[in-house]
Amino acid sequence: MDNNREQWSSKASFILAAAGSAVGLGNIWKFPYIAGENGGAAFLFIYLICIVLVGLPILNIEILLGRATQKNPIGAFKTLTDKPFWKYVGALGVFASFTILSFYSIVGGWSVAYTFEALKGTFSSFDNPQMAADFFNLKNSNAMWVVGWHTVFFLMIVGIILSGVRAGLEKASKFLMPVLFVILMILVVQGLMLPGADKGTSFLFSPDWSKINPQTFLLALGHAFFTLSLGMGAMMTYGSYLSEKDDVVNASYLVAFLDTIIAILAGVAIFTVVFSSGYDPAAGPGLVFHVLPPLLAQLAGGYIFALLFFLLLTIAAVTSGISILEVSVAYLVDELKYSRKKATLTMGLLVYLAAIPCALSFNLWSDVTLLNTGLTFFDAADYLASNILLPLGGFFLAIFAGYVWGVDEVVRNLLIGDSNSVYFGNSIFKSPSFNKLFSFLVRYLSPILIFLVFLYVLGWI
Numbered sequence: 001m002d003n004n005r006e007q008w009s010s011k012a013s014f015i016l017a018a019a020g021s022a023v024g025l026g027n028i029w030k031f032p033y034i035a036g037e038n039g040g041a042a043f044l045f046i047y048l049i050c051i052v053l054v055g056l057p058i059l060n061i062e063i064l065l066g067r068a069t070q071k072n073p074i075g076a077f078k079t080l081t082d083k084p085f086w087k088y089v090g091a092l093g094v095f096a097s098f099t100i101l102s103f104y105s106i107v108g109g110w111s112v113a114y115t116f117e118a119l120k121g122t123f124s125s126f127d128n129p130q131m132a133a134d135f136f137n138l139k140n141s142n143a144m145w146v147v148g149w150h151t152v153f154f155l156m157i158v159g160i161i162l163s164g165v166r167a168g169l170e171k172a173s174k175f176l177m178p179v180l181f182v183i184l185m186i187l188v189v190q191g192l193m194l195p196g197a198d199k200g201t202s203f204l205f206s207p208d209w210s211k212i213n214p215q216t217f218l219l220a221l222g223h224a225f226f227t228l229s230l231g232m233g234a235m236m237t238y239g240s241y242l243s244e245k246d247d248v249v250n251a252s253y254l255v256a257f258l259d260t261i262i263a264i265l266a267g268v269a270i271f272t273v274v275f276s277s278g279y280d281p282a283a284g285p286g287l288v289f290h291v292l293p294p295l296l297a298q299l300a301g302g303y304i305f306a307l308l309f310f311l312l313l314t315i316a317a318v319t320s321g322i323s324i325l326e327v328s329v330a331y332l333v334d335e336l337k338y339s340r341k342k343a344t345l346t347m348g349l350l351v352y353l354a355a356i357p358c359a360l361s362f363n364l365w366s367d368v369t370l371l372n373t374g375l376t377f378f379d380a381a382d383y384l385a386s387n388i389l390l391p392l393g394g395f396f397l398a399i400f401a402g403y404v405w406g407v408d409e410v411v412r413n414l415l416i417g418d419s420n421s422v423y424f425g426n427s428i429f430k431s432p433s434f435n436k437l438f439s440f441l442v443r444y445l446s447p448i449l450i451f452l453v454f455l456y457v458l459g460w461i
């Protein structure tokens with residue numbers, strides 16, 4: 001084992017960093033519009049089932065693989081099996097980290113840009129969402145604007161990663177995650193005090209079962225992967241900085257719980273504002289950048305609420321962005337023995353450049369579509385990562401744990417580590433009947449469900 005490899009200073013630091021990875025644009029930008037388009041509470045219900053039955057077991061496995069091998073995804077598989085195939089599964093994770101960050105960084109850049117626009121008070125001059133949409137489109141038609149903010153966002157991530165695990169990733173998450181939570185609570189409280197806020201909460205909490213169909217289920221599963229940062233080795237890489245003293249099971253519960261509660265709170269903060277202003281929640285990806293800025297700005301104290309909202313979005317994007325880039329950086333450090341500085345600058349530059357076509361998708365290359373798909377680079381990167389690479393990675397993880405490493409070995413490893421929690425820790429794995437359930441989820445339910453998602457996104461079912 002590499003004695004120079006850094007570790008988190010405590011399990012709490014790991015939990016904050018892993019929660020920082022999980023809580024991202026997926027919770028604040030994606031979750032509300034997917035829920036809005038798919039029946040609100042009905043979607044939430046199915047999503048929660050997916051988190052518990054598939055997300056949690058895979059989250060345990062990913063973190064465990066990292067902790068057990070103290071390696072990046074490629075190194076982790078290489079350590080546990082001689083079969084070269086699995087190395088390529090790890091490589092798929094590194095490729096996914098490139099793909100995700102190339103569109104994530106564009107949205108991250110918009111978030112930083114909008115924080116500055118909020119600071120300048122730009123949104124108070126918008127009378128309606130159409131004006132905000134026009135503003136968004138005008139800004140994005142300027143390639144330099146998009147590339148410039150992508151650069152700013154990217155420099156923030158690279159700066160954090162350069163400082164290392166403790167002084168960079170850990171310190172950033174320890175500072176930013178509490179700030180994120182406080183901002184979110186302020187927005188939730190102000191949302192709940194608005195007239196008509198109950199329409200927003202009942203949209204999110206009273207289910208309309210007629211909305212549930214197989215597609216809702218598949219969409220919810222795909223999103224569960226994205227939101228928990230599963231399937232590309234981000235949780236594995238973060239887990240690789242954990243020590244054996246720390247219980248993976250307890251950490252997984254907390255990360256999944258924090259991620260879910262923050263998605264729901266973000267939903268409350270957003271839907272209360274949207275409904276109380278009489279707008280439609282099913283506004284698609286533009287919900288956050290087109291609909292919200294004018295609605296927030298028109299509230300009493302709206303200047304500050306708009307500013308807080310985009311700060312929240314920026315923080316969420318930064319703490320996830322660092323976990324995405326860290327996967328490829330850890331690969332270069334572990335496998336090719338690069339220094340952290342060289343690895344960060346090399347991967348940083350490569351991913352930065354890979355994102356440029358996504359930035360140009362809104363202007364110079366807006367007509368360029370990939371291979372008859374009709375998707376721009378930006379849309380294709382989102383589609384490929386969220387709908388194909390992550391579920392595929394999750395599928396292989398379940399197969400690896402269930403059939404190659406073996407559930408017994410997984411359970412033996414999960415039982416290592418002290419959780420200090422009687423109820424929410426690894427002691428549950430001492431129960432044979434729970435182990436049977438876990439084995440069923442890992443060996444059968446997860447791979448089959450993921451396989452179905454896969455067929456669905458490819459349009460085969």
Ligand code: PFF
Binds near residue numbers: 026
């Ligand atoms: N979980 C992040 C979000 O919800 O925005 C996105 C993400 C981060 C996906 C890290 C995958 C990953 F490895």
